Amino acid sequence: MTIAEVSKKYEISADTLRYYERIGLIPSVRRKENGIRDYSDTDCGWVEFIKCMRGAGIQVEALIEYVSLFQQGDGTQEARKQILLEQREQLAARMEDMKQTLARLDKKIAHYDECLRFAENKLRGGRE
Template identity: 40%
Template sequence: MTVIDGTSRSTPATIADPPPTPAVDACAAAPRPHPRPAGKDSYTISEVVAFTGLTAHTLRWYERIGLMPHVDRSHTGQRRFSNCDLDWLAFVGKLRLTGMPVADMVRYAELLREGESTFEERQELLEATRRDVITRIAELHDTLAVLDHKIEFYAGARRAPERHSA
C-alpha cells in the first residue's frame, strides 16, 4: 500500500495537513528507522507484528475494516507489507493514542485515498481530535494535582510521628 499524505511532521503540535500542494509521500520522513531499505522492504505479517507490537489479528482487522487497505500479496497469497505500510501503522498508532474513534480513523483513511480534494475535511477531523486531546491533557493535569496533594499528605503524615519522638 502506498499512502499519499501531506501531513506535517515538523512539529508534534501541528498535526493538520498543509495547504494543497503536490502530493507528498508519507514515507518520505519516517519517524522511526525501517528495518530494511526501500526496494527491499517486503515484510511478512509476523515481521510487522514484531516491529509494531500489533497482533496479526489486529493487522488483519485493520485491513478488513479499510484502515489498512490494499496490502500487497505474494504469489502464494501471503501479505507483504512495505515501509510505507509501517509508516501508516505508526500514524494509526498515534491516532489510537489520541483516543480517536476507529470509525474516524477509517474515515480519515478513506479521505486520504480520495486525494487532495479532501484536505479540508481531513484537517477538520484532525483538529477536532486535537481539541479532544487538549481537553484530556487538562483533565490529566488536574488529576495529577490531586494525586500530588494526596502523596504530599501521606508523606507528611509519616514524618509527623518522627518529629514527636525526637
C-alpha cells in the same frame, strides 16, 4: 515485510493488524502469490500513524473516516484537516483533564508523605 515482522517492529499483534486492515484503518496490503501479506514502506507508514493516533486515544471511527477520505484523493484535504483539528481539540481537553488529575494525585501523595513523616516523628518521641 511479513505480518509477523510488522507485528514485532511496531509491537502490535498480527490479529490487530488484520483487524485494522479489515475495518479500513490500513489500506489493503498487497499479498504475495502464496497469499501472505507483504507490507510496503507505505503500509508500514499507515501502521505507524494508526498506532500513534490510537495511542493518543484518537477514535477509531475518526481514523476510518480519515483513511477513507485520504484514499479519495486531494479533493478531501480540507475534510481531512478538519478531522485532525477536531481530534486535536479533544486530545487537548483530555490532556487538561489529565493534568488536573495528576495535580490531585500529587496533592494526595503529599498528604500521605506528611502523615508518614508525622507518624515516624511520633515513633521517635517527637524528635526529628
